[in-house]
Amino acid sequence: MDRVETRELAYFVAVAEALHFGRAAEGLGLAQPALSKAVRSLERRLDVTLFERTSRRVELTPAGEVLLGEARKALAAVAAAARRAQRAGRGVPYLALAAKPGGDAGLLARVLHRYETDPSAVPVELVPAHEDRVPMLHDGRADVALLHTPFDDAAGLATEELRAEPRSALLPPQHHLARRAILQLADLRGEPVGRWGGYPDDGGVEITDLAKLLRVTARGRAVAVLPKSVLDTLEHNLVTVPVVDAAPARLLLAWPQGSPSPAVAALVRAAREVAAGYRSTNTSDRSLRPVGMADRPRGR
Structure with missing residues (x-):
């Protein structure tokens, strides 16, 4: 088989x-006939129908679905290789850490x-x-990242x-809940x-700025379900109410599997030690205890 480019x-x-x-041709800056010809050429060389x-x-075939997943991984790997080579060539090592x-x-x-x-x-x-920080890990824009599950997909x-x-739910004071x-x-x-990064079940509007989220919530246009540590850092006049059956928010340090970087390994060791120390000094932490009726919603 000829090498796929x-x-x-x-x-x-x-x-x-x-x-x-x-639309794809427009986004790529190509003429549509040229794009169609390139895709047909790929199909002939792979001896499969992709669309x-x-x-x-236009719909993907089963072969096309498989290739889409693999192609995304391959393109991310190529981008990561190029970025890491460029960074190594500059001669000044550093660790890129992505965090929300x-x-x-x-x-x-x-x-x-x-x-x-x-x-x-x-x-x-x-x-x-x-x-989303996960693609940043795959394509080399970040060496490590802080993720939250169940919101971020850490597969692979x-x-x-940590x-x-x-x-807890973040609500305006006048909300019926x-x-x-x-x-x-x-x-x-x-x-x-x-x-x-707060409520994975029913879609909703993605808001990337906490200040905007507070404004939208205060106006009664949205509610949010956020980790306790996020809510504790916010100055607001809203109400927080524990959501007792929501899956816990788990903070993860994530990095590409098989990373050979000694600096990444050192950061992982540091994170592991800090997390262990945090857990040992917060044995009375109620962060994962089911909330009882005596626990009242908090407003500021």
Whole structure:
């Protein structure tokens, strides 16, 4: 089989994501006939049909579905190789750490302080990430990242859990649920949801800025279900009510599996030590205890 070029994979992915040759060609800056010809050439060389084409729509075949997943991985790996080679060529090593603002559960400063004492430590560049951090790990924009499950998909990554904590609903004081002592996820069905890495079940509007999330919630346009550590850092005049059946938010340090970097290994060691110390000094922490009726919602 002739070697498949990354350019061909990029063309294929563009069409697969748009499911429209015209829109994909426009996004790539190509003429549509040239894009169609390139995809047909790829199909001939692979000896499979990647798209079912009609006059009304374009759909992926089973072979196309498989190739889409693999092509995304391959393109990310190529991008990562190029970025890491460029960084190595500059001769000044550093570690790129992607984190969502306000999403470190108060542990990042302690982790970095511990990390700086390791002989393998290099300078850390914090990369504020308002987007999904998982692709940043795969394509080389980040060496390590702080993720929250169940919101982020950490499949295919190596991870170290730093903290697990409950989640609470953030509500305006006038909301009909604001005077409840506890809530369940079923109570929030049908509510407009503002998602700051906060509520994976019913879609909703992704809000990447906490200040905006507070404004939207205060106006009654959305509710949010957030980790306790995030809510504790916010100054607000809203009400928080524990959601007792929400899966705990788990803060993970994540990095690409098989990373050979001694600096990454040093950061993982530091994170593991800090997390263990946090757990040992917070044995009375109620963060994962079911909330009882005596626990009242909090407003500021």
